[in-house]
Amino acid sequence: MKKQQNILIIGAGLCGSLLALRLGQRGYNVSVYEMRPDLRKVDINAGRSINLAFSNRGNKAMKLVGIEDKVKTLCIAMNGRMIHDKKGNTFLSNYSGRDHEYINSISRGGLNALLLDEAEKHENVSIYFNKKCKSVDFKKTTALFKDYETKSEFIEDADAIIATDGAGSAMRKSYYLAKKFLFSFSQDYLTHGYKELSILPTQTGGYKTYKNALHIWPRGSFMLIALPNLDGSFTVTLFLSYDEGTYNFDNLTTPEIVSEFFQKEFPDALELMPNLVEDFFNNPTAPLGTVKCSPWHYKGNTLLMGDSAHAIVPFYGQGMNASFEDVVEFDAVLDQNLENWEAVFKAYESTRKKDTDAIADLAIDNFHEMKDHVANPIFQEKRKLEMALEQNFPNEYSSKYSLVTFNEDIGYHEAMTRGRAQDKAILNMIADKEINSNDDLKVILKKVKKATQDILDDDKIAGLK
Amino acid sequence: MKKQQNILIIGAGLCGSLLALRLGQRGYNVSVYEMRPDLRKVDINAGRSINLAFSNRGNKAMKLVGIEDKVKTLCIAMNGRMIHDKKGNTFLSNYSGRDHEYINSISRGGLNALLLDEAEKHENVSIYFNKKCKSVDFKKTTALFKDYETKSEFIEDADAIIATDGAGSAMRKSYYLAKKFLFSFSQDYLTHGYKELSILPTQTGGYKTYKNALHIWPRGSFMLIALPNLDGSFTVTLFLSYDEGTYNFDNLTTPEIVSEFFQKEFPDALELMPNLVEDFFNNPTAPLGTVKCSPWHYKGNTLLMGDSAHAIVPFYGQGMNASFEDVVEFDAVLDQNLENWEAVFKAYESTRKKDTDAIADLAIDNFHEMKDHVANPIFQEKRKLEMALEQNFPNEYSSKYSLVTFNEDIGYHEAMTRGRAQDKAILNMIADKEINSNDDLKVILKKVKKATQDILDDDKIAGLK
Numbered sequence: 001m002k003k004q005q006n007i008l009i010i011g012a013g014l015c016g017s018l019l020a021l022r023l024g025q026r027g028y029n030v031s032v033y034e035m036r037p038d039l040r041k042v043d044i045n046a047g048r049s050i051n052l053a054f055s056n057r058g059n060k061a062m063k064l065v066g067i068e069d070k071v072k073t074l075c076i077a078m079n080g081r082m083i084h085d086k087k088g089n090t091f092l093s094n095y096s097g098r099d100h101e102y103i104n105s106i107s108r109g110g111l112n113a114l115l116l117d118e119a120e121k122h123e124n125v126s127i128y129f130n131k132k133c134k135s136v137d138f139k140k141t142t143a144l145f146k147d148y149e150t151k152s153e154f155i156e157d158a159d160a161i162i163a164t165d166g167a168g169s170a171m172r173k174s175y176y177l178a179k180k181f182l183f184s185f186s187q188d189y190l191t192h193g194y195k196e197l198s199i200l201p202t203q204t205g206g207y208k209t210y211k212n213a214l215h216i217w218p219r220g221s222f223m224l225i226a227l228p229n230l231d232g233s234f235t236v237t238l239f240l241s242y243d244e245g246t247y248n249f250d251n252l253t254t255p256e257i258v259s260e261f262f263q264k265e266f267p268d269a270l271e272l273m274p275n276l277v278e279d280f281f282n283n284p285t286a287p288l289g290t291v292k293c294s295p296w297h298y299k300g301n302t303l304l305m306g307d308s309a310h311a312i313v314p315f316y317g318q319g320m321n322a323s324f325e326d327v328v329e330f331d332a333v334l335d336q337n338l339e340n341w342e343a344v345f346k347a348y349e350s351t352r353k354k355d356t357d358a359i360a361d362l363a364i365d366n367f368h369e370m371k372d373h374v375a376n377p378i379f380q381e382k383r384k385l386e387m388a389l390e391q392n393f394p395n396e397y398s399s400k401y402s403l404v405t406f407n408e409d410i411g412y413h414e415a416m417t418r419g420r421a422q423d424k425a426i427l428n429m430i431a432d433k434e435i436n437s438n439d440d441l442k443v444i445l446k447k448v449k450k451a452t453q454d455i456l457d458d459d460k461i462a463g464l465k
Numbered sequence: 466m467k468k469q470q471n472i473l474i475i476g477a478g479l480c481g482s483l484l485a486l487r488l489g490q491r492g493y494n495v496s497v498y499e500m501r502p503d504l505r506k507v508d509i510n511a512g513r514s515i516n517l518a519f520s521n522r523g524n525k526a527m528k529l530v531g532i533e534d535k536v537k538t539l540c541i542a543m544n545g546r547m548i549h550d551k552k553g554n555t556f557l558s559n560y561s562g563r564d565h566e567y568i569n570s571i572s573r574g575g576l577n578a579l580l581l582d583e584a585e586k587h588e589n590v591s592i593y594f595n596k597k598c599k600s601v602d603f604k605k606t607t608a609l610f611k612d613y614e615t616k617s618e619f620i621e622d623a624d625a626i627i628a629t630d631g632a633g634s635a636m637r638k639s640y641y642l643a644k645k646f647l648f649s650f651s652q653d654y655l656t657h658g659y660k661e662l663s664i665l666p667t668q669t670g671g672y673k674t675y676k677n678a679l680h681i682w683p684r685g686s687f688m689l690i691a692l693p694n695l696d697g698s699f700t701v702t703l704f705l706s707y708d709e710g711t712y713n714f715d716n717l718t719t720p721e722i723v724s725e726f727f728q729k730e731f732p733d734a735l736e737l738m739p740n741l742v743e744d745f746f747n748n749p750t751a752p753l754g755t756v757k758c759s760p761w762h763y764k765g766n767t768l769l770m771g772d773s774a775h776a777i778v779p780f781y782g783q784g785m786n787a788s789f790e791d792v793v794e795f796d797a798v799l800d801q802n803l804e805n806w807e808a809v810f811k812a813y814e815s816t817r818k819k820d821t822d823a824i825a826d827l828a829i830d831n832f833h834e835m836k837d838h839v840a841n842p843i844f845q846e847k848r849k850l851e852m853a854l855e856q857n858f859p860n861e862y863s864s865k866y867s868l869v870t871f872n873e874d875i876g877y878h879e880a881m882t883r884g885r886a887q888d889k890a891i892l893n894m895i896a897d898k899e900i901n902s903n904d905d906l907k908v909i910l911k912k913v914k915k916a917t918q919d920i921l922d923d924d925k926i927a928g929l930k
Contacts, residue, residue, distance in 0.1 A: 182707075182752050186651030242647075287647050373928070424927035431926045461896045462889035463838070 004029060008158035010133045010143060010171060011035075014108070015306030015323035016164035017115035017127075021065050022327055024122030026334065031156070032125070033145055035132035035165075040113045050196065050235045051227050053078075053214070053317025054106040056408040061324035064331060067118055074111055075104035076228045081370075082213035088268035092213060093383055096399070097390025101406040103214070103317055105227040136161060136171040138298035139180065143171075160341045161302045164323075167291055169308030175298070183293065190288040190313060190367065192222070193249055194239050197279040199272045201232025208272045209234070214317075216370060217266050221245050223371040224266050236273070239288070239371065249285050288313045288367075290360050296349045300342030305330065310356035315366040316404060322359050322412070326352065358413040362404060382426050385437060385444065392441050397448075417456070425451035469494060473623035475598045475608060475636060476500075479573070480771030480788035481629035482580035482592075486530050487792055489587030491799065496621070497590070498610055500597035500630075505578045515661065515700045516692045518543075518679070518782025519571040521873040526789035529796060532583055539576055540569035541693045546835075547678035553733035557678060558848055561864070562855025566871040568679070568782055570692040601626060601636040603763040604645070608636075625806045626767045629788075632756055634773030640763070648758065655753040655778060655832065657687070658714055659704050662744040664737045666697025673737045674699070679782075681835060682731050686710050688836040689731050701738070704753070704836065714750050753778045753832075755825050761814045765807030770795065775821035780831040781869060787824050787877070791817065820877040827869060827881050847891050850902060850909065857906050862913075882921070890916035 007023055009016050012034035020032045036044055054075060062068045079102045080094035095102055119125045130148040137144070142157040163171035175183045199208050207228060209215065215226040215234070222241065226234040241248045247261045255277040262270040270276060291311035296304040306323035333348045373379040389397040400419025403410060425448055429435045435444050472488055474481050477499035485497045501509055519540060527533045544567045545559035560567055584590045595613040602609070607622040628636035640648045664673050672693060674680065680691040680699070687706065691699040706713045712726045720742040727735040735741060756776035761769040771788035798813045838844040854862040865884025868875060890913055894900045900909050 182654040182754075184651075184653045186649075186653070186757075188649045188651070189647040289647075292651075368928075420927075424923065427928075428923050428926050458889065458893050461893050462885075463833075463892075 005159040006031070008033070008143060008156055008161045010136070010161065010163040010169075011165035011306075011308070012112075012116060012127055012129070013164065013166060013306070014112055014115065014320055015326065017112060017119050018061060018065065018324055018327050019162060019164055019305065019330070020125050020127065021115055021119040021122070022331055024119055024125035025065065026331075028124065030119075030122075030125045031158070032119070032127040033131040033133060033143070033156070034127065034129050035148070036129065038116075038129045039109055040116060050108060051105050051229055052108050052111075052320050053227070054104040054111075055317065055321055055405050057318070057328075057405075058321040058324040060408045061328050064328055065118065067114065070114055071106070071111065074106050074114070074230070076106075076230065077102050077212050078105055078214045078227070079212050080214075082210055082215045084215060084217045084266070084268055086219075086265065086267070090210075092210075093380075094387060096402050096406060097387040097392075098394050098402075098406075101402060103405060105214075105229070107229065108320075110230075133163075133165060133170040136163065136174045136302060138171070138174060138178070138302040141301040160300065163302065163304050163308050164306045166307045167289065167311035169304060171302060172291075172293060172304055172308050175293070175304075181295075181298065183295070185293040186291065188290045190364075191244065192239050192241050192367075193285045193287050194237050194314075195249070195280065195285045196283050197236040197238060197273065197276060199226060199234040199236055199269075200275060205232045207232050207234070217269060218371050219265055220372050222247075222265075224269055225370070226269075236269070239367075242285075252280070255281070290364065292357060292360060294349070294353060296353070297342075297345035300340050300345060303345045303348070310360060312356075312360045312363045313367060314363070315370055316359065316363040318359050318363065318404065318412075322356060325408075326356075355412040358411075358416040359404070362412065362416050362419075378427060378430055381430055381437070382423070385426065385430075385435075388437075388441055389445055389448070393445055397445060418452070421452045421455040421459075422448065424455055470624040471496070473498070473608060473621055473626045475601075475626065475628040475634075476630035476771075476773070477577075477581060477592055477594070478629065478631060478771070479577055479580065479785055480791065482577060482584050483526060483530065483789060483792050484627060484629055484770065484795070485590050485592065486580060486584040486587070487796055489584055489590035490530065491796075493589065495584075495587075495590045496623070497584070497592040498596040498598060498608070498621070499592065499594050500613070501594065503581075503594045504574055505581060515573060516570050516694055517573055517576075517785050518692070519569040519576075520782065520786055520870050522783070522793075522870075523786040523789040525873045526793050529793055530583065532579065535579055536571070536576065539571050539579070539695070541571075541695065542567050542677050543570055543679045543692070544677050545679075547675055547680045549680060549682045549731070549733055551684075551730065551732070555675075557675075558845075559852060561867050561871060562852040562857075563859050563867075563871075566867060568870060570679075570694065572694065573785075575695075598628075598630060598635040601628065601639045601767060603636070603639060603643070603767040606766040625765065628767065628769050628773050629771045631772045632754065632776035634769060636767060637756075637758060637769055637773050640758070640769075646760075646763065648760070650758040651756065653755045655829075656709065657704050657706050657832075658750045658752050659702050659779075660714070660745065660750045661748050662701040662703060662738065662741060664691060664699040664701055664734075665740060670697045672697050672699070682734060683836050684730055685837050687712075687730075689734055690835070691734075701734070704832075707750075717745070720746075755829065757822060757825060759814070759818060761818070762807075762810035765805050765810060768810045768813070775825060777821075777825045777828045778832060779828070780835055781824065781828040783824050783828065783869065783877075787821060790873075791821075823877040823881040824869070827877065827884075843892060843895055846895055846902065847888070850891065850895075850900075853902075853906055854910055854913070858910055862910060883917070886917045886920040886924075887913065889920055 006029045009020050009030060009032040012032045016032055020030050023030045062071045080092045082090050082092050084090050120127060131145045132148060134144045134146055141161055142155050143161055144153060144155050146153050163169055176185055202208055211228050217224040223239050226236045228234050243250045252258050252261060258277055258280050262276060290313055296309045305326050312319050329352050330348050333344055338344050338347060386399040398407060400423055403415035403419045429451060435447055471494045474485050474497040477497045481497055485495050488495045527536045545557045547555050547557050549555050585592060596610045597613060599609045599611055606626055607620050608626055609618060609620050611618050628634055641650055667673055676693050682689040687704060689703050691701045693699050708715045717723050717726060723742055723745050727741060755778055761774045770791050777784050794817050795813050798809055803809050803812060851864040863872060865888055868880035868884045894916060900912055
């Protein structure tokens with residue numbers, strides 16, 4: 001394919017700006033249209049999560065485009081989950097038994113601004129703001145935009161259009177509504193929604209609670225979490241049912257009830273949040289949804305990438321990482337020098353789809369794990385054992401969490417399959433008292449490996465994998 | 466609730482006409498609006514499957530409304546799968562080891578006509594044809610119709626609206642497009658489509674091949690099946706990929722290629738189908754999709770039922786049976802005398818949804834089983850063993866197929882969970898040579914039960930169920 005081809009990217013969020021940067025580096029003529037104002041000039045954080053979990057898969061993409069060091073300055077390491085019980089007791093549960101494996105809290109805005117700056121350094125990359133995509137004619141390879149400044153509409157064409165316009169993608173909607181091909185599509189909402197709150201910095205700009213952890217207040221059917229920001233604040237998120245349980249979003253309607261709820265369930269968090277009631281009633285309650293679809297591409301004309309193709313719930317901290325990994329995978333397909341865009345899009349989707357399906361399912365699993373299992377004794381024993389295995393056999397054992405989060409050279413689907421089998425093996429061996437924490441670790445490792453392999457083999461024979 | 470309430474039913478297909486009959490029997494004022502002409506007066510078979518598999522769950526509904534004997538006269542028993550290999554060899558694989566367990570081929574039109582006749586016997590039931598529902602205002606409990614005869618549009622209101630308007634439901638579309646509540650929704654297409662063909666009767670009105678079986682020509686990545694009709698004909702269905710493999714719907718474009726394909730893959734069927742080419746090019750190719758959604762109801766105003774709530778692929782022969790079972794389950798909830806329609810709809814969905822999700826997944830499993838596994842030696846050994854277990858321990862063993870098809874008092878979800886565990890247990894014990902067909906059957910039964918229970922227990926501990 002000729003490098004001088006014109007690529008139109010819809011959306012200059014995290015995925016779109018990274019894709020623009022990478023395609024710019026590869027020599028394509030890239031035009032990016034973004035519906036929001038330039039976030040480097042206007043403050044537009046409202047309604048979207050302020051900070052995000054950034055880990056190995058995301059970092060692999062940063063290495064690919066050569067900005068790993070710049071991104072590092074935006075990161076705050078989170079070594080584990082700091083779990084808070086109702087009495088305010090805390091304990092730290094590391095993410096890995098290997099010290100160099102941790103995740104990071106990063107500012108969405110800061111990272112997006114960096115990616116836009118880097119993309120715009122390329123002459124062959126142009127980014128236009130305040131241009132909202134209304135629909136895509138995938139047969140003609142054209143997109144219809146509304147200019148929010150001039151209020152006029154205009155059509156752009158390109159050799160190929162890639163939509164990175166997020167969970168509410170206009171191009172995905174065009175695929176769905178046009179009914180020109182069989183488009184499999186799902187949107188699945190949890191019965192829980194979320195609301196962002198905050199712990200402000202101390203008067204001297206310090207952190208009011210431990211900085212280097214992802215804080216969790218698990219309460220069985222709901223939970224609160226907090227991630228640190230560079231300015232000393234924490235962004236706090238409440239995950240709660242819309243309409244079930246004693247307290248829910250539908251009935252938390254007065255300052256008194258909200259305060260009562262936090263006093264009863266999260267007293268230590270409430271102490272750090274004198275601004276709770278104000279935040280609670282100022283900030284929106286948003287739904288938690290999973291989107292899957294296929295095909296992502298229409299012939300060689302158009303392609304969905306990032307959240308537009310696979311929006312996931314936030315509980316594995318992998319949403320941004322998965323979208324960045326999309327760009328890494330797409331780049332690898334471009335390296336194969338296939339004959340045309342249709343071959344590229346097809347090859348990309350056929351290798352990538354199983355992995356984005358897997359992280360979507362893993363994220364739902366982790367919703368239940370975080371709000372519930374982390375406070376469960378048998379689960380805690382499993383985690384303790386896995387930490388010991390990772391510490392003592394750093395090259396031989398990785399937990400499901402580590403496979404997903406820290407093993408960027410293993411696809412999500414393989415991480416899920418192996419990780420689930422391991423979890424099942426260990427939980428059953430603990431329950432059946434076939435292993436216990438006093439046993440020799442080498443013996444335990446051998447038993448875990450054998451039981452895991454047996455589970456995988458049995459599933460295979462039953463045609464389940 | 467008062468019995469004199471007005472219930473509007475959208476769609477007078479199999480589910481809608483059964484529901485109208487049952488609600489009529491219960492004393493409600495029922496109005497049914499159907500977009501098609503009255504199938505008792507006009508021949509409108511084109512494009513929909515002509516015959517269907519009818520089994521225990523469907524029959525339970527017929528008993529409920531008191532028409533079991535009338536339905537029996539429409540049925541042709543199919544005792545098993547008659548499997549045809551490429552050389553024309555056949556062997557019969559029974560559906561059950563118990564003689565009284567078999568499925569039936571039934572005419573869609575004949576059964577629908579009977580249900581309409583029975584419903585209309587009730588003064589409080591009115592059925593209107595040629596009235597197409599365009600949308601539903603679920604907040605106002607009104608539906609907008611187009612009258613195909615007068616070309617005018619009109620609005621109907623009711624105390625409650627129940628949509629039984631099939632896989633392309635107008636009310637489900639209104640739920641989706643209105644965005645007034647969080648509506649989880651999926652449509653998933655297989656990469657295969659289907660086309661109906663036929664084996665005509667002999668000149669004397671006899672059957673050209675064995676009457677009392679569901680014929681299958683499994684070929685790994687595609688298959689042909691045939692179900693008998695009362696007039697001596699068989700309705701034949703080709704399931705084939707749209708665009709993959711040597712032969713597919715996209716490239717079967719000339720009489721020569723179609724004949725070549727059948728000559729090579731289904732020579733014994735071709736002999737019975739001199740009308741093949743004509744049928745092939747006259748009949749449409751249709752997609753195979755699964756639809757799931759939730760919630761089915763909006764407060765106490767509206768409810769989706771039957772295919773509109775859960776369309777499934779046809780490979781378990783359970784589509785009609787599941788929709789009929791909806792009416793049985795709904796009827797059981799009505800018996801609870803709950804306080805209002807909202808409570809009724811909520812109770813119905815919360816017990817029913819897991820079962821319709823399960824049959825949707827089972828139907829996809831069976832697609833792979835029918836086109837592929839039925840010709841696989843280890844699968845055949847399992848089936849032989851299960852037949853022997855069912856024959857010798859009729860009260861102690863049921864295969865997954867029997868649990869789903871012949872055990873109408875067990876929900877689909879439980880049938881799936883137990884059935885999958887049994888399959889996994891048996892396949893693994895055969896593969897590991899832990900059982901073989903020469904063993905004492907009593908010992909085998911004991912081993913199968915123990916291994917099945919172990920699988921269920923292990924899954925439970927791992928939080929998988």
